[in-house]
Amino acid sequence: MAAAFLSNPTLSSSFHDRRLLIRSNPKRSTPCCFGLRSPRCALDTPYEGSISKFPRINVWDPYKRLGIGTDADEEEVWSARNFLLSQYAGQERSAESIEAAFEKLLMTSFRNRKRTKINLKTKLKKKVEESPSWVKNLLSFVEVPPPVIILRRLFLFGFMACWSVMNSAEAGPAFQVALSLGACIFFIHDKNKSLPRAAILGFASLVVGWICGSFLVPLIPSFLLQPTWTLELLTSLVAFVFLFLGCTFLK
Template identity: 70%
Template sequence: MISLLASNPVLPSPFLGYKLSSGNFKRLAPNRVCLAPRNFKAKCTMDTSYGGGNVSKFPRSSVWDPYKRLGISTDASEEEVWSARNFLLDQYAGHERNVESIEAAFEKILMTSFLKRKKTKINLKSRLKKKVEESPPWVKNLISFVELPPNVIIIRRLFLFAFMACWSVNSPAEGGPAFQVALSLMACMYFLYDKTKSLARASIIGLGSLVVGWICGSCLVPMIPSVLIQPTWTLELLTSLVAYVFLFAGCTFLK
């Protein structure tokens, strides 16, 4: 019987999992099956690590704290978080459980950072609102005249007055850019009338913005160093540039 088995290396099912050695049967380790003769080196099939190959298991996969799992501090910057995540993914690539554990910690850190930034913005708005409510009555009345329009309106009006400023600089006149200032004033009054539906209110705010801007420009322009001013730029031109800023602010943010 033993000689018959030695001559035929393919064992029938009752002997599957046994190896002949010196006439005795020896039980192999679980999950190993030898199908080669005793004169050859046996090649056995063995279980590999989960996820593939010889990739080692991530040692901190069971750590609950996502920062400790990635091996970084709680005050790490966003660049450090990304670097730690990429480094660990490269080191433990090919192991599904490792990748899932690393990505879960990374996503949890990003979500925590997002919620913290969102909460900070909400707190700033609440604090600002509280400061306004605690301010004196005259401050509240002054703030009630100010509004923040949509970004599209701000950009359009900023482009218009910037065009007027460039036109004034590129087409200087002896008496100053009177025509461009007049057009800017009419545009400011039009925008105010479209918003308030009151011609008187639009005229007062528009003229007031021009007067305040012209006065501020007359006071600020002489303080600018002469090396920063082109020789062709007159006092009237520089003052009109300041007035454009006040006209833009008046028709955009006042109501």
């Protein structure tokens, strides 16, 4: 049979052409029996044994999923989240499970903080309502501005106080006190749009501050004071505090 195959030039040339065609087309492979396809290379076969999966990926409780106690604070939650993400880096499902538990705990902490603030406001409101009438009347003249306004005015009157201390050896703080009084009247007028009321509150803040300073300054031990710090200077520093309080928190 082999002799017949070799003796037949047509079959021999056809077989030779088929071998050349297979060699010239490397992407084409010889079909395997039973229709099974074997891997082209050993690197193509996945090896899942070396990849460790997050064992608590389906745990419902976010505390147990992150491996922390229910009394853990926010810093411990962040630490557990960062540690687990570094351990299971590159695994999308594990990272999503860790981040979902972390976000759930973060939202719970935010709600608890908001609830605590609401409870504090409610308790404070109840205390004000239960307080005597003169306390209610006094609190009706007080308001708390935004933190930015408080910091700006604190900086202004702090600058006036520092200027007075630095200039204490040359002159008294009369000019700085006058500027502070003018600023106090301007800020109060900007709130209530009433110049007479603003002037009365501004002068009242200055007078109360000066009187309190006159009683408090002599109680300060002399070894804590500089030789150039006069009674007038120290009293004006107390007056700056009252002017700041008056223009910031009075209506």
